[in-house]
Amino acid sequence: MPELANKVANFSDRVDAPPLAPSLGRFHCEIVEQVGAAWDALAAGFTDFCMEQSFAFAGSRWSKLRAVGLILREDGAAEPVAMALALIAALPVLGIGLAYVKFGPLWRRKDKPADRDVLFAILDALKQEFGIRRRLVVRVLPPADPDHDWNEALKRANFSLHKALSDRERYLVDLTLSEQEQLASLGAQWRANLKKASSELVIEEPDLQSGIPAFVELYKNMLARKQFRDHHGIEDLPAIAEQAGETLGLRLFLARHQGEPVVGSIIIGSGERVFVPFSATSDKALSLRAGYALRWAIINRLRGSNARWLDLGGAEGDSGLRHFKLGNVGKRGRVVDIPGEYDFAPNALAAAAARAIELGRGLMRTSTLKKLVVLLPI
Secondary structure, three states, X not given: OHHHHHHHHHHHHHOOOOXXXXXXXXXXXXXXXXXXXXXXXXXXXEOOOOHHHOHXXXXXXXXXXXXXXXXXXXXXXXXXXXXXXXEEEEOOOOOOEEEEEEOOOEOOEOOOOOOHHHHHHHHHHHHHHHHHHOOOEEEEEOOOOOOOOHHHHHHHOOOEEEEOOOOOEEEEEEOOOOHHHHHHHOOHHHHHHHHOOOOOEEEEOOOHHHHHHHHHHHHHHHHHHHOOOOOOOHHHHHHHHHHHOOOXXXXXXXXXXXXXXXXXXXXXXXOOEEEEEEEEEOOOHHHHOHHHHHHHHHHHHHOOOOOOEEEOOOOOOOHHHHHHHHHHHOOOOEEEEOOOEEEEOOOHHHHXXXXXXHXXXXXXXXXXXXXXXXXXXX
């Protein structure tokens, strides 16, 4: 391995490096090598907060990866104007690979109007720190944003499209509507099912400590019943809840029938968008229309808050789930595409290392690759 590292270093010296990114102007950046709970306290100050850019989620979900934070401040100001949490997946010894920013960076503060210069500045800062200085491919997966054109911003910042996503649609319910407006917005079939929901259902919001064990059991029973694999990391939920506390707005809702939980949803969000990362149903939920009743109750609880959108996530190729979410979004909500993954590669070697890591995700059956590559779970 040392011989290989020497050869790679010699090759790297011969690769033409791109010019340094432009100056950050009135901004300066700080690097957080050891991200912790203090990160989330700052992230909660952004209207475009998302759980993937929180330590509570990333630190629990991807504990085997190294998370590095970048904070952008305006000269003379105490509060950050932008933040980005990058997950590092690198080849050992060589240190080259990927810096992955999922559904970030955060750049719209709650107390200030959106400033596109801030977005361009933090994209430049990501290139300088992770691309130029650390020789990593910087990969940004922006959110499905109903108000801002990320394609234009990333291309202007010299990022190029790496890959479009197969499950790219995100379903957003408009939380600014009145109850009557929301009812009128619903799809006709969704509204009909809501009317048929059992009157015996009891909707509750238990405290997390007592409620999460019941929810996790409901979720695992659903996986076993439907013979699904868990792609969402339900085992990490207790740790996520413990880290999130009240700062990030993590809440649990359950619908019970005759005392038994039949459907539940976890929501999280402290900005303009509230997310639904986990939902679970029992085999009784469908006949009781419990999913419709619970979702309607959550919308009513969120009405009047600072949240603008309830982000239902994607459909994951499930036509029934897509139909349910489209009916919930209705006429007044939005279906918005995730733009795709965008890359900035500082040189050809970094790009090759990123490709090697991606190939390794599909070839992890060999013990050699397990030792060689720290994989990025995307």
